[in-house]
Amino acid sequence: MSEPRRRMSGKERREQLIQISRTLFAEKGFDGTSVEEIAATANVSKPVVYEHFGGKEGVYAVVVDREMQKLLALVTEALSASHALIKLERAALALLAYVEENSEGFRILVRDSHAASGTGTFASLINDIASQVEDVMADEFKGRGYAPELAPMYAQMLVGMVALTGQWWLDVRKPPREEVAAHLVNLAWNGLVGLDPRPRLTGSSRGPEQRRAPLPPRPTDKELREMSRARERELKEQEKIREREQREAEKLARDQEKARLREQRDLEKARERELKEQERLLREQEKVRERELKEQEKIRVREAKAADRDAVRQARLAERTGEGQDKLESSE
Structure with a gap:
């Protein structure tokens, strides 16, 4: 279903x-x-x-x-x-x-x-x-x-x-x-x-009334050559600008990649330093712990020796007390 x-x-x-x-x-x-x-x-x-x-x-x-x-x-x-x-x-x-x-x-x-x-x-x-x-x-x-x-x-x-x-x-x-x-x-x-900053139609394209009006002078051959050279220079300049922008963009991309890699290396180094510092702190803590354990062991040994000495003294005291009691009983 x-x-x-x-x-x-x-x-x-x-x-x-x-x-x-x-x-x-x-x-x-x-x-x-x-x-x-x-x-x-x-x-x-x-x-x-x-x-x-x-x-x-x-x-x-x-x-x-x-x-x-x-x-x-x-x-x-x-x-x-x-x-x-x-x-x-x-x-x-x-x-x-x-x-x-x-x-x-x-x-x-x-x-x-x-x-x-x-x-x-x-x-x-x-x-x-x-x-x-x-x-x-x-x-x-x-x-x-x-x-x-x-x-x-x-x-x-x-x-x-x-x-x-x-x-x-x-x-x-x-x-x-x-x-x-x-x-x-x-x-x-x-x-x-x-x-052309002053474009105009040719005489053959104009109407009868328009053809009667005087036409502005056309550029001379020299002016046309100058305009052509100026155009070529401008095109070359624009091509240079494009190439420069391309190089700048590529350089920016390389710099950004270098910065990213450098930042990554710095982060890795910082992480390594952090890990080493943590390991050092752990070793220090372990050493402190070992010293504490040794000190506690020494204290236990001293206490045990002191207890043994007290037991010996008690035993000797008990012996002397027992001997004195025996002499007292024999004199009676």
């Missing part, structure tokens, strides 16, 4: 409904998923779903919010790196890792969101990430002499490029995510390194 099925707690039931809804929304989208299907998959009645979430819109909002928070946390952590290039590399890897390891969640985010989801749209997610990247871009622009007020626009471009690449890679899954991230960073970073 099979055991009766354990009844879920309210928290467990809520989590089960969220996970089931997450899978269904990823496969069919919001409009293609019904409360009936969620309830049937969870083997519960429709009122149970309404009780926990108030309807399909409620559970969808919870699922979307969870996925957005998860992805934002990954990107935020990636942007905590010290160097701008490292930030970009880690952010690209974080997004692709999320796509690879949370495919269902990413499919939900990139679908056309239902109006009931509120701000839970892919566009709002891009805006949230871009707002963090914007600060990084503004600092870089200031350091390079570019207009920092353009940072929000460039942040949208950069994040949008990475996000749309992730959306494409969601289905193709090749090349591997590290290689995709490397190509993304190659395009984005090298484009930023050689950024």
Whole structure:
């Protein structure tokens, strides 16, 4: 006879409904998923779903919010790196890792969101990430002499490029995510390194009215060569920075390992000293005990000798007393 099925707690039931809804929304989208299907998959009645979430819109909002928070946390952590290039590399890897390891969640985010989801749209997610990247871009622009007020626009471009690449890679899954991230960073970073502070369209791309306006002078060949050399110097400097950071990280790891080994040796030495001290104390206690036993033995021997002397004296006294009594009796 099979055991009766354990009844879920309210928290467990809520989590089960969220996970089931997450899978269904990823496969069919919001409009293609019904409360009936969620309830049937969870083997519960429709009122149970309404009780926990108030309807399909409620559970969808919870699922979307969870996925957005998860992805934002990954990107935020990636942007905590010290160097701008490292930030970009880690952010690209974080997004692709999320796509690879949370495919269902990413499919939900990139679908056309239902109006009931509120701000839970892919566009709002891009805006949230871009707002963090914007600060990084503004600092870089200031350091390079570019207009920092353009940072929000460039942040949208950069994040949008990475996000749309992730959306494409969601289905193709090749090349591997590290290689995709490397190509993304190659395009984005090298484009930023050689950024023209005064970009403009060519005359053939402009409309008739725009073509009448005078174009700003194009850089001369000498200026272009200087820009190219400056870009090469900057790339070399960045490579040196990366190598230096790598060496520092390796040195830090070695120092930490040495410190750990030294601490371990110190603990072992301290333990050995403690054991030796305990052994010394035990030997001292044993010697004291031996001296006490010897002293007690001497005392017992002295007491025994004294008792023997007393017994001899008593015997002699008894003998003299007996002799005197005999003489007295014979004289009578």
